[in-house]
Amino acid sequence: MLVLIAVALAMGLVVLRGGIQSESPMEQLARRSLDPQTALTNGRPTLIEFYADWCQVCREMAPSMLALEKQSRDRLDVVLVNVDNPRWQDLVDRYDVNGIPQLNLFNAEGEAKGRSLGLRSAEELQLLTTALLENQPLPALPGVGNISQLPTPPSANNAMAGASSPANAGPRSHG
Numbered sequence: 001m002l003v004l005i006a007v008a009l010a011m012g013l014v015v016l017r018g019g020i021q022s023e024s025p026m027e028q029l030a031r032r033s034l035d036p037q038t039a040l041t042n043g044r045p046t047l048i049e050f051y052a053d054w055c056q057v058c059r060e061m062a063p064s065m066l067a068l069e070k071q072s073r074d075r076l077d078v079v080l081v082n083v084d085n086p087r088w089q090d091l092v093d094r095y096d097v098n099g100i101p102q103l104n105l106f107n108a109e110g111e112a113k114g115r116s117l118g119l120r121s122a123e124e125l126q127l128l129t130t131a132l133l134e135n136q137p138l139p140a141l142p143g144v145g146n147i148s149q150l151p152t153p154p155s156a157n158n159a160m161a162g163a164s165s166p167a168n169a170g171p172r173s174h175g
Contacts, residue, residue, distance in 0.1 A: 025062035026051065029069060030080045036091060039077035040110035045132035046077040050092065050102040052084050057119045058101045064122040068129055075133055105132055116144045 023031070029049075039046040049065060051058040069078040081088045083097055091097075095104050095115070103116040105128060116128065120141075127139040138144055 024059070025066040026053070026059055026080070029062065029066055029078065030082065032069070033080045034077055036079050036081060036088075039079045040106055042077065043108055044075060044077050045108050045135075046079060046106040046110070047129065047132065048079045048081055048091075048095070048104045048106070050081050050083050050095070050097045050100050050104070052082060052100055054084075055100050061101055061119055061125075064120070064125050067122065068125050072129060072133065076129060103128070105138065107132065107135060114138045114144060116141070118143050 034042075036046075036048055039048070047068075049058075065078065069076075072078075081091055083092050083100060095102070099117050101118065101120075103120070105113045105115060107113050113132065120128070124139075124141055127141070128144070130136075131138050
């Protein structure tokens with residue numbers, strides 16, 4: 001009799017706590033994710049998603065990202081980089097992450113092909129992936145584009161070297 005009561009109480013606690021929680025799609029992706037450097041040097045196209053656990057849009061996009069990763073696992077590397085993890089601060093800076101989710105897209109040689117900022121539907125993710133896998137230009141979607149390098153700053157001999165100018169402007173400049 002005591003065993004039945006204990007089982008009933010245990011089941012009641014499970015129900016009250018929202019059921020047995022399985023791993024979320026974002027957690028599954030993060031757990032299976034390769035190290036970014038490994039992904040960029042293994043001869044496969046790579047999609048790096050910069051995300052945060054608290055990001056609602058990232059969570060909304062996660063099931064589509066997980067389906068994409070499962071569908072193209074042997075042909076495309078899907079890498080998740082948590083912007084709140086200090087381990088990845090160099091990547092956040094290098095790829096100028098100013099909003100999330102940000103997808104950085106690389107060809108099989110590890111060369112940057114472009115990036116996407118914000119929510120992407122499953123169909124848009126498929127279009128981006130197909131372009132990477134077929135080494136084609138990225139589709140013309142809002143918020144998707146090539147990555148531009150900032151111009152070289154003026155030389156120290158230039159009288160305007162310290163002045164505010166487009167050459168001195170950075171992605172985080174608000175001058």
